[in-house]
Amino acid sequence: MKKRMSKDFKAINTHNIPKFTLLIYIILGVFFGFIILNFINLMIFKSIDDSDLQKLGEEKFTRSITLDSNRGQILDRHGEILASDMEAYRIAVIVDENYPNHLTDKKKMSKELSKVMSMSEKEITKMIDEGIKNDRFQVEFGTKGRNVSYKNRKQLESKELDGLTFIPEIKRFYPNGVFASHIIGFSEPNEDGRLVGSLGIEREYNEALDGEPGYSNYTQDIWSYVVPGTLETESAVDGMDVELTLDSNIQLYLEESLDEMQEYFEPEELFAFVADAKTGEILGAGQRPSFNPDTREGFGNSWLNVLYEYQFEPGSTFKVFGLAAAIEEGQYNPNQYYESGSRDVMDTTIYDWETEGWGTITYNEGMQYSSNTLMMDLQDRVGADKMLDYYKKFGFGETTESEFSTEAKGQIVWENELQQKTSSFGQTLSVTPIQMIQGMTALLNEGMMKKPYIVKSVTDPNTNKTVYEGKETNVRQVISKEAAEKTVDEMNTLVAGSMDRNSMYALDDYGVTGKSGTAQIYDPEIGGYISEPYQFITSFIGYAPKEDPRVIVYYGIKRASKNKSDTWDYGVSLGFNPLMERTLKYLEVTDSTEGSDAEEVKVEDYTGKKIERVANLTNDSLNVIYSGEGDTIKDHYPKNATLLKNETIYVKTDGELTMPDMRGLSKREVITLLDFLGIKASLKGEGYVKSQSIAPNTVLGKKSSLTIQLDSNDPNN
Numbered sequence: 001m002k003k004r005m006s007k008d009f010k011a012i013n014t015h016n017i018p019k020f021t022l023l024i025y026i027i028l029g030v031f032f033g034f035i036i037l038n039f040i041n042l043m044i045f046k047s048i049d050d051s052d053l054q055k056l057g058e059e060k061f062t063r064s065i066t067l068d069s070n071r072g073q074i075l076d077r078h079g080e081i082l083a084s085d086m087e088a089y090r091i092a093v094i095v096d097e098n099y100p101n102h103l104t105d106k107k108k109m110s111k112e113l114s115k116v117m118s119m120s121e122k123e124i125t126k127m128i129d130e131g132i133k134n135d136r137f138q139v140e141f142g143t144k145g146r147n148v149s150y151k152n153r154k155q156l157e158s159k160e161l162d163g164l165t166f167i168p169e170i171k172r173f174y175p176n177g178v179f180a181s182h183i184i185g186f187s188e189p190n191e192d193g194r195l196v197g198s199l200g201i202e203r204e205y206n207e208a209l210d211g212e213p214g215y216s217n218y219t220q221d222i223w224s225y226v227v228p229g230t231l232e233t234e235s236a237v238d239g240m241d242v243e244l245t246l247d248s249n250i251q252l253y254l255e256e257s258l259d260e261m262q263e264y265f266e267p268e269e270l271f272a273f274v275a276d277a278k279t280g281e282i283l284g285a286g287q288r289p290s291f292n293p294d295t296r297e298g299f300g301n302s303w304l305n306v307l308y309e310y311q312f313e314p315g316s317t318f319k320v321f322g323l324a325a326a327i328e329e330g331q332y333n334p335n336q337y338y339e340s341g342s343r344d345v346m347d348t349t350i351y352d353w354e355t356e357g358w359g360t361i362t363y364n365e366g367m368q369y370s371s372n373t374l375m376m377d378l379q380d381r382v383g384a385d386k387m388l389d390y391y392k393k394f395g396f397g398e399t400t401e402s403e404f405s406t407e408a409k410g411q412i413v414w415e416n417e418l419q420q421k422t423s424s425f426g427q428t429l430s431v432t433p434i435q436m437i438q439g440m441t442a443l444l445n446e447g448m449m450k451k452p453y454i455v456k457s458v459t460d461p462n463t464n465k466t467v468y469e470g471k472e473t474n475v476r477q478v479i480s481k482e483a484a485e486k487t488v489d490e491m492n493t494l495v496a497g498s499m500d501r502n503s504m505y506a507l508d509d510y511g512v513t514g515k516s517g518t519a520q521i522y523d524p525e526i527g528g529y530i531s532e533p534y535q536f537i538t539s540f541i542g543y544a545p546k547e548d549p550r551v552i553v554y555y556g557i558k559r560a561s562k563n564k565s566d567t568w569d570y571g572v573s574l575g576f577n578p579l580m581e582r583t584l585k586y587l588e589v590t591d592s593t594e595g596s597d598a599e600e601v602k603v604e605d606y607t608g609k610k611i612e613r614v615a616n617l618t619n620d621s622l623n624v625i626y627s628g629e630g631d632t633i634k635d636h637y638p639k640n641a642t643l644l645k646n647e648t649i650y651v652k653t654d655g656e657l658t659m660p661d662m663r664g665l666s667k668r669e670v671i672t673l674l675d676f677l678g679i680k681a682s683l684k685g686e687g688y689v690k691s692q693s694i695a696p697n698t699v700l701g702k703k704s705s706l707t708i709q710l711d712s713n714d715p716n717n
Contacts, residue, residue, distance in 0.1 A: 514542025
């Protein structure tokens, strides 16, 4: 039975299966075999048809997000922001009707957008129409649709405009506009949208300011949830803050001064710099033409950083360095006589600016007259080679090794006698303003030259650690202390001295002195100096107070096109004087010369006395600020001290405490007064008190909230 069954079964397998069915079996076998081979290939090589499936999966489900870092801030010496990052927005209008949120009311959109962009409704409508005509998804408005503030965004969102969208972006914000622009510089986005410094401190300290971006990497599933264990994050590291030695108030005075000079003279170039005479810190720096880094207005007019990169022939301001060398060598006697007028050098006649001269005059009179022939005589007495050595000691012909890699070094041309002689009065050679300021510090610091600097510190905001600190630096002893003192004594006769020269630079409240200069301008196109009337570089480098110099101001103007003759009659005094005076008053500098003539006022302890006691004592020589309704002195500051004329005494009487009149007080005086009275207040701005939220003589309650607004302009001026 078993044998028969086996035989029959075998017959069925070989003879009873249709060929078509067998073919299907074979095809299915090959198909499943192919699938099995592909699964084996997928498991081993993870690819099909040369496509990397693992990579494709990672691209589909792996996410990588860049975490932007904040660019560091640039600050002034008091922490006022000069440059910082600010979130801004770019406006776009979606015009594709296939998108759910698209434009529906073109007229309303154009009307509302025109309120926040410098474009008319007609211009906006035209751009929208062009976008619709060209089948665009959305319309943007170029630079006029960028840098939209958060406030303006909220304003537009409140109008519920269909199709309006905002694209966030980081903008570099320069709150003061034209304000030391060539020093601060500017940054702009690169192709990756990251801000990169392109000029000034923004460029020189780009690496420190830039910071390090972070990232967040993770894998998500098909429902967009993060797969556990796949999140990898590196936090962004914000850039470092750079604090400058600039003082925003002094810079404001400087910019206002330049604006007034620009309007009056319309010159080719204009510059002004303020430095601390003791330390070499640059307190203010500006030039014209300039630009607004926030709006880009004025870009391209001048990229040159005048303080560090401008090389020019300084003219007679340079004479003080030859004077110092002659004094150091014992070759200058102020009472010695010489013949002024002219000298012949290498077949060339060199004249004083008064071509006939002033006859036989003393060396000191020659300095007051700014005589070229005197400087040539002094060079002969010192010796040309030795004089060259002194010029180099004063730092000319080399950089000051400043914070700017583009700093120029100027040039001392010394190949023949004519070049040597003309160099003695500031022609032929070239200098930079920063070199002139550095050289002046040597004269005002007993012969020790100070290195000018403009970066006060670099601080890491992530750790609050200061990684770099600018500081006063001695470059070298150029001349002896005795020679420096004698040089300053001679310089102190150059403004309103015995010959009454340069009296236009004299100030009522401070002793000011310095050296003026009128330099011819070399024109390479004509191969010589411009001979047109009043086409000079007119400048003045001065310091104050004379007896104890605190501030150096270097001011210059090139080729005025209006009121030209005034550059000869008044020099740059129209800009120099107010800048110097406002700077000294802001710094609360007291001229020791002025103070020596004033009576000293002894202030004792008047607690418990009648207020008339203070009034009688001061006799209008002190400023007295009262607080209180009573007539008996409860407390005062200072006490048991000696004050000078115009200094302030703060008095608190019995009765209810009242609000004193603070208008016109400096910030330092306000802080002293508030501390004395025990009053807390919010101070806004810098400079002098412009307004106070609580009126004078108002009785102060315990919950009184005081806000004080300060302004850079002295209300007492």
